[in-house]
Amino acid sequence: MMPFKIARPASVLAAVLTLTALGAAVQAGTINSNLEIEPGQTFELGGGQEGGFVVTGTNTGPVAVVVLSKAEGAAAVARGTVAPGGAVDARIAPGEMALLRNTSSQKTARLKLKISGDTSSLGMTYSDNP
Numbered sequence: 001m002m003p004f005k006i007a008r009p010a011s012v013l014a015a016v017l018t019l020t021a022l023g024a025a026v027q028a029g030t031i032n033s034n035l036e037i038e039p040g041q042t043f044e045l046g047g048g049q050e051g052g053f054v055v056t057g058t059n060t061g062p063v064a065v066v067v068l069s070k071a072e073g074a075a076a077v078a079r080g081t082v083a084p085g086g087a088v089d090a091r092i093a094p095g096e097m098a099l100l101r102n103t104s105s106q107k108t109a110r111l112k113l114k115i116s117g118d119t120s121s122l123g124m125t126y127s128d129n130p
Contacts, residue, residue: 031115031122037065037102041126047072047097051118055090055098059083061110068099082111094118101129 037043046053047070059065059082067090070076076099082088088111092098102109115122 029116029119031113031119033111033113033115034060035100035111035113036061037100037109037111038126039102039107040105040129042099042101042129044123044125044127045098045100045115046092046122048095048123049118049121050094052094052096053092053098053115053117053119053122055088055092055100055113055115057088057111057113059086059088059109060112061108063102063104063107063109065109065111066099066101066103068101069093070097070099071095088113092117 062084065082067079067088068076069079069092079090090098
């Protein structure tokens with residue numbers, strides 16, 4: 001697996017602003033978000049947290065989103081592809097990162113998500129698709 005990627009400050013700020021501006025609410029270990037992922041981008045969630053977490057929700061946008069998980073020091077593992085209108089249900093182990101990859105180079109992906117479990121220290125950022 002590739003080493004943990006250090007986020008660019010602008011990417012971290014964009015992730016925080018996206019979750020905040022789009023209605024993210026943190027309640028008792030649960031985050032609800034209307035997430036947007038720009039064309040050619042991957043949303044990175046978690047990595048290094050002590051407990052696991054679960055990402056559930058629906059692809060509300062016009063493009064498919066690939067869901068992967070990535071443990072530190074290991075390659076990313078594909079969990080599946082969520083078509084528009086499809087559901088996501090990914091259980092992420094302690095220390096792992098969830099990767100939500102927009103498959104389009106032209107359209108913004110949109111997901112309505114619920115993230116539960118160990119959410120107290122989840123890192124959030126964006127990166128360019130490989």
